[in-house]
Amino acid sequence: MKKLMTLFILVCMLCVSFSGMLFAGDEAEDKAVISQPAPAAETTAPATGPKPDPTGAGTGGAADVIGATSGAPTADDMKNLGSSEPLAVKLADVIGHNRIAINMVWMLFCGFLVMFMQAGFALAETGFTRAKNAGHTMAMNFMVYGIGMLGYWMCGFAIQMGGVGGVASLGGGTVLNGEFIINLFGKDFGLFGTKGFFLSGVTYDAVVFSIFLFQMVFMDTTATIPTGSMAERWTFKSFVVYGFFIAGIVYPLYANWVWGGGWLSQLGKNFALGHGHVDFAGSSVVHMTGGVAALAGAIVLGPRLGKFKADGTPNAMPGHHIPMALTGCFILAFGWFGFNAGSTLAGGDLRIGVVAVNTMLASAAASFSSMAYMWIRYGKPDISMIANGFLAGLVAITAPCAFVNSVSAVIIGIIAGIILCISVFFVERVMKVDDPVGAISVHGVNGAWGVLALGLFADGTYGDNFNGVAGTVRGLFYGDASQFIAQVIGTATNIIFVFVVMYVFFKILDKIIPLRPSAEMELSGLDQSEVAVTAYPDFTIQQTHR
Template identity: 65%
Template sequence: GKTFGLIGASGFFLNNAVYDVGIYTLFLFQMVFMDTAATIPTGAMAERWKFMSFVLFAFFISMFVYPIFGNWVWGGGWLATLGTNFGLGHGHVDFAGSSVVHLVGGITALAGAMILGPRLKKYNSDGTANTLPGHNIPMAIVGTFILAFGWFGFNAGSTLAGNDLRIGIIATNTMLASASGAITAVVLHYARTKKFDPAMSANGLLAGLVAITAPCAFVNATSSFIIGAIAGPLVVLAYTFIDTKLRIDDPVGAVAVHGVNGFWGIIALGLFADGSYGDGWNGVAGTVKGLFYGDAGQFFAELIGGVACIAFVFPVMYGFFKLCDKLFGIRVSAEIEHAGLDLAEMGVRGYEDAEVIPANSPAMPVSENIPVTAMRTASPQQ
């Protein structure tokens, strides 16, 4: 008969039932994936989100939302069995997390940013958007390359076997998609603004990586380049639409990078999978093929998985953020937001030569006041 798994029922807390080195290794690997999904929203909610609210959120998404959807796709759940139950290809296939990690994180970021509201002075009374400059673009580019380097472990590591010769193909496809995403994003941005924006180039690179995450093992090099080349313009157009039309403040473009391109990644698998890999995937005989290679069912399985992710994650996370906001508030005060969250939320300055905050200000707890003269300033007389 047909099976429709909705939630795992065993193996909690790494008990004796799963006391196996392979399971422990998989748990450690999956913990990093879960952490990625949980940290994606921090970019969209930056500069105004209470830290304790983030901690509570991290527990919630890590313990409930991510494991449930992950079980649907990677644990033999109902999305994985769309092939065996209904003949839709190999069921919903996501090699390394375009939907399970990035779409989950991107949709969560959208829900959180909507509840949290825009940063101070982001939008004018007439609805037009202001550009609030980033703190350190060179450091952001360094961070982008750190992410890109880690992605080779993220994607290639999802073979779960060091002797799988597919690793070389996966790594090459990952590189090609990231490069084409960066190129097309910066070219489109230049065509619109006559400026080569390094931040948009970085987002284009990340968009290509997100998009290739699901299909990286199932497509050829040419398709990988095309997938990334589409991801680049998608992130530019989606970021602009979200920022200026929907007026949802997403400082780093997390929704466009992870949400929009996470969805594009699974659709790309449903289109470009060439039948060279995946024999027996999700219990279905034969290799994984997309629409362009003769299997329309695989395309529909990917589409159903993406829609199911949005339909599950968005209302759950929107409701969670809304409830938390009603109970204790998830946004810092205007005074703290203006001064910066480092001192008020963490008790230390990120940069000692920053603008001095007067003693007893809302951004500095009374018990931790520091004499103004003890702080370094730009004045040469002090």
Template identity: 65%
Template sequence: MNVKKIGKWTRHRIASYAMAVVVLVLMLSPVLTMAQDPTGAGTGTVKDLGIDTLAATSDTALNKVVSAVNVIAAADGHSKISINIMWTLICGFLVMFMQAGFALVETGFTQKKNVAHTMGMNFLVYALGMFGFWVCGFALMFGGALNAVTLGGAPGVIPHEYVIHMFGKDFGIAGTVGFFLNSKVYDVGVFTLFLFQMVFMDTTATIPTGSMAERWSFKSFLIFGLFISMFVYPLYGNWVWGGGWLSQLGVNFGLGHGHVDFAGSSVVHLVGGVAALAGAIIIGPRIGKYGKNGEVNTIPGHNIPMALLGTFILALGWFGFNPGSTLAGGDLRIAVVAVNTMMAGTAATLSALIFMYIKGQKPDPGMLCNGLLAGLVAITAPCAFVDSMGSVIIGAVAGILVIVVYNFVDRKLKIDDPVGAFAVHGANGAWGCIALGLFADGSYGDGWNGVPGTVKGLFYGDGKQLVAELIGVAVCFVFVFVVMYAFFKLSNKITPIRVKAEDEIAGLDMPEMGVHGYVD
């Protein structure tokens, strides 16, 4: 056999294979460029700067300049997205630490015989909530909006929203992509969004642990933790943040920019507050809270310093909650958001103090804590859309509202809420959204929810924005209360919601947890 011919034939064969590979790569290049990016190496390109790559020319010298500019621009685009992802993750870590704040506040406001139980619920809701959100909560909430541009656009991730067509309009109900964070969403942008939104969800899930503290069966709590993280929070969250129908009230019906909630006054706090109210109604008051003749007995918390410390931790975490919701470290509006957050919390604390003095009361440290938290809850929705004067007014109203609502729920409705969860998160979550519809000054939010122009409230010329906020609040209250009320009724048939009376009297630490919180 002629060796030269074999060598020539082999070279031709290799060349043919190489050509076929090149053609295949060229054919698949659109697919490859649309693949997920689990390393982040391809996330953030020149297009993230709002420009296209410069085309090569016939001039060799000029081509070198063009090539250098393209390399620099690509690196700049990557850096922009990297800053946004890093900012969002750090803020997510801050929000995660709020779990410690909630645990300290709720435990400090309750009795020492239930310390291990109250701490245990606040601890385990983190794991329960995360697991439920990973299984399906994240997909239901954001499966229709997984291409967050500020986090690199999630190249290759194809979102899909389940839509109902009515009145000639599209009503987004739930996402259908991203269950179990599967391989189809294996992308750094998606994973960043998951972490940030998961810790938001956990804030919602932990709120009812305060309203139902000191008599809630731990097994019943476990079922609740999965249910709210997998279904209730994600569905309402989708309607507001996931491209769902409440966010499209502006596009579909001309109601401002739709229901706007920058960081979660309704999505996080109102959902948690209403769930807390439903749970407190179903489970009933603690033994000894209300007398036979209707008198209201105070059951004091065992550790006020613990509650105060927890409140400060929550206030710190709110700097992740609100400024972090830009999802962009390059959005310098974060400075305004942060200052507004501080001012509202401060104004609420002072207004609560003044209100107690006016009512002839002493400055209860517990109510001062709730005042600060109420102001933070209220400013969460409008923090990016108002000026400092607006934030102070919003906070001042919140500080008074939390006291009025707490007393009404506790003394008039006879609903036992040991930490004032509904007054803080429910009432002031609603107020925060309404305040946005009043005080949004039109300096921010151009194109929000697909509507041209900035976000303006009633006092700045757009009364329809207030209508959208009121609709969002009403829908949240009705949806969450009905679903959670039915859930607690049903789950009570699976495993009793309330512990035995003798265990409640003795303390839940040993009967429910098997250990004492304090060893005296």
């Protein structure tokens, strides 16, 4: 079995590597049949095609000052200055370069915050599970970072962002101009990118590398969510294969459709459905994808031994360290400012203040409504449900955070906290799915609520030209029913695509590398048997000698 597992992993990596090198070799020229330049690249790139800028020294200039704000110089102003005030043009180049530098530093700093969220996930999931599996749960949360990053570097980033056509606020990235497009009903439907495999070739570019870092840590959030729903009964070797699969293929595909210029983002242009499917910071792209994958994995894996009685009623399996779990939730909330406010991709976009406050308010409202619901319904506030409600509010506000006012943010959070409580009991008692940390309800259910909430509450004060559609983003309650329809389509697509693909993947993987350890290993705990370490050796010794 060990030889078979090793062979399987090597074959998967070789296949991915071969496909990456194949595409990388074609990066110098666009294939008209499968790769078309994105719109942004068509209007800005020279005839010979965009060139990489590995140092960043040539990125940002006078062109990045023009139109940057309402009072910025126009192109005609710069021409007039060029003939009479050459020094002013040089100063404009410096100002433009600094503007791009500020935006890039902002994005990278927020990416570092999101990376730290991995510590929050590790503490939250480990605290909500039992002591005998603490080392194993921590190991999954730790290694999903390294595994996911390598898979995303090999092919995930290219599939997601390879056809985005550049990021205007960063003044570059136009070398990402290859998108696989099919034409249906006279409309173009982008399916996946074709530039950026192994961050090599023309994508050896300072802006592209910065975009990679920011997008990679978002992907890693998705990849770690199923480690919670599948905790305490998942073999580490099958987890490793999963990590490459979700980071290299599943997440990037849906992310391309929403953030990489793919077909969901173009529903507005193609079918006049608002601004297409809009997800500012990842309620659907990140959280719903992870939550739906978590549901598929938990169903295939089955419940923990002893979770359900013979009559189907659940047994309580409380987490071993609630203070640890709550500390993890606060770390996640801190990192979430990078998640949401960082998605402006521009430190000069002063909407970041509104985004940050909306994020805080929604989390506070959701924790309060979770507390109130449990107190009224069951007689006491439940701190574990309050903590998950807190996260549910953060998940729900992630998509609409830039497009709603503070009152709407609080309403979204209140509803998220109540949905969380109802969903946790529904998943466990009706669906009979064992989710030790509530990942399905926190991320999957409230991820869906977040993107739908955007389609309801977006107030039309922000988002002009979002996804290439003129005008600001408005929801159903502010006069644009078509935006809500686009949100419904994006939500339904995520549920169908992610669940089907991940369910089939887990079923096939289970035939090759069993997902579950033996009953004996599961009952004794997975720390020693799976990751060769015991999280609490002193505690185990005391238990043994009683």
